[in-house]
Amino acid sequence: MAVLVIAEHDNASLKDATAKTVTAAAKVGGDIDVLVAGKGASAAAESAGKIDGVRAVIHVDHDLLEYQMPEAMEATVVALMDGYDAVLSPDGKTHQAYMPRVAARLDTQQISSVTGIEGDTFERPIYAGNAVAYVKSGDPKKVVTVRTTAFAPAGEGGSASVKSESADIGDTGSAFVSEELSKSDRPELTGAKIVVSGGRGMGSGENFSLLEGIADKLGAAMGASRAAVDAGYVPNDWQVGQTGKAVAPELYLAVGISGAIQHLAGMKDSKVIAAINKDEEAPIFSVADYGLVADLFKALPELEAELAKVGY
Amino acid sequence: MKVLVPVKRVLDYNVKARVKPDQSGVDLSNVKMSMNPFDEIAVEEAVRMQEKSVATETIAVSIGPAKAQETIRTALAMGVDRGVHVTTDEDLEPLAVAKILKAVAEAEGAELILMGKQAIDNDYGATGGMLSAMLGWPIGQYANTIETKEGALTVKREIDGGLQTVELRLPAVVTTDLRLNEPRYASLPNIMKAKRKPIEAKTPADYGVDTAPRLTVVKVTEPKTREAGVKVEDAAALVDKLKNEAGVI
Ligand SMILES: Cc1cc2nc3c(=O)[nH]c(=O)nc-3n(C[C@H](O)[C@H](O)[C@H](O)COP(=O)(O)OP(=O)(O)OC[C@H]3O[C@@H](n4cnc5c(N)ncnc54)[C@H](O)[C@@H]3O)c2cc1C
DSSP states (O other): EEEEOOBBBSSSSHHHHHHHHHHHHHOOEEEEEEEEEESHHHHHHHHTTTTTTTTEEEEEEEGTTTTTTTHHHHHHHHHHGOSEEEEEEOHHHHHHHHHHHHHHHTOOOOOEEEEEEEEEEEEEEGGGGGGEEEEOOOOOOEEEOOOOGGSOOOOSSOOEEEEEEEEOOOOOEEEEEEEEEEOSSSOOGOSSSSEEOEEEEEEETTTHHHHHHHHHTTTOOOEOOHHHHHSSSSSGGBBSTTSSSSOOSSEEEEESOOOOOHHHHTTTTEEEEEEEETTTGGGGGGTTTTESSSOHHHHHHHHHHHHHHHOO | EEEEEOOOEEEOTTSOOOBTTTSSOOOOOTTTTTOOHHHHHHHHHHHHHHTSSSSEEEEEEEEESSHHHHHHHOOOOOOOOEEEEEEEESOOOOOHHHHHHHHHHHHOSSEEEEEEEOTTTTOOOOHHHOOOOOOOOOOEEEEEEEEETTEEEEEEEEETTTEEEEEEEEEEEEEEEETOOOOOOOHHHHHHHTTTOOEEOOOOGGGGGOOSEEEEEEEEEEEOOOOOEEEEEEEEHHIIIIIIIIOOO
């Protein structure tokens, strides 16, 4: 058995999601290689070699891999699959965009967003997390995306070698034009220890500054409900939920969020959930460990002041 | 440009799924079913393209049981020209669905396939990607904005870190994200008109597609439930609990 793990990186550095996916790969069993496909990503490839349990790092450098576009990633991954029985990637959008293309080329049914692996059985949430499916795959080569919040990162004692391989990508029919990335010094949403999220109740984008003060004090990432994103208060990549990002921090603070099924799907695996909402019947309170029934415009400045009192 | 829009009949997004006691799956008897919301967004986009004379014809295709016809009628009432219903009572996996869609796209000579980024029942998020690779077409995943030009599309995509714009050569597949548009409600006259629009009946066998499942469902269970906790008096009490009881700050 050999398993290929696809690294998450931004060319400059390797992301934690990679080491978490390696943990998932170890549960599948067999030798684990990590593919770092990008442009000028050799530092990320070096870091991948340090992950515990990695046999080798395959570094593919190509102009067309700079943005890891689906067509280019498909060509790169499929070309390597002769040597592997399974390929695993994190389940962020970058990977979700190309993994089905890999699966189709291998004539395999992809297993998406797995939260557990036991022997040959994969666990995955369905119906916005209101049901959990346990499935076995009969396909000779398995294509799996991993809900990284469900796996601890593998350690950092490895010393795997990095081999460079070339990719034959050809004409993809798609071209990168531009990118508008939301700039932030805060931790990444999917890996953060604390997430502070706002919903429609925040009322405007400006009002999110009430949450930002708290997030800065706690070193937290910022998240949001779909309604807050749709209303244009905050960028789309802040959306937590069934169709946004899945998070499982130590602490999830939901403010002005009602707690729709689709939102809960993305945060109910958090260790501790706290909620501030003026409606005591809001469904968010049915999953919150600590609920504060209050007007957020009063509660948030108080919360910031109380945090300051205990040293934040 | 001929536009194909796959539509799926799913458990309505407002209904909480219930797991069957025998753990064989989710109970879909006597519950409200609707068009997958992401597919509604795809239908809306296709109809807008037709209104702007960018699309010459729009075709909705659904693969599913007899009742999936209702889903196609919804698309027709929103403005799509005609439907193709590939009837099956099996709960097909994305791989099989993509194979059927490929055959439909080829039979219809579609140049653009607009579809949901994921179905909110199985949450695979795989069909669009699979279909694009089977056709050898480029894909614009998670579209926030689509602009059409001669022989190509500019797609602004919702990605993990923000937004990314790509240019795709046609033919292409584009999957929809939530911010692409707000789907219209069909008007009563359009609902009436939709009843007379044609729906072609097909089966997976007509396309020679092997739909045998690749995954075996061992069981489907309820998720771990969370207990509601306690209400706190004020912000000070909240900080105290988070710090001294939960130890998370
Ligand atoms: C296909 C599909 C996919 C979806 N995916 C997602 C997803 O991934 N993530 C997601 O979040 N949603 C998703 N949704 C949307 C979801 O169904 C809800 O509509 C959304 O989560 C609601 O957001 P909200 O809680 O911010 O808004 P609302 O439900 O409007 O809740 C606002 C809350 O703020 C409270 N409030 C208002 N003012 C104050 C105040 N001054 N002080 C305190 N509290 C106040 C109110 O009491 C209320 O509880 C999806 C929906 C569909 C159909």
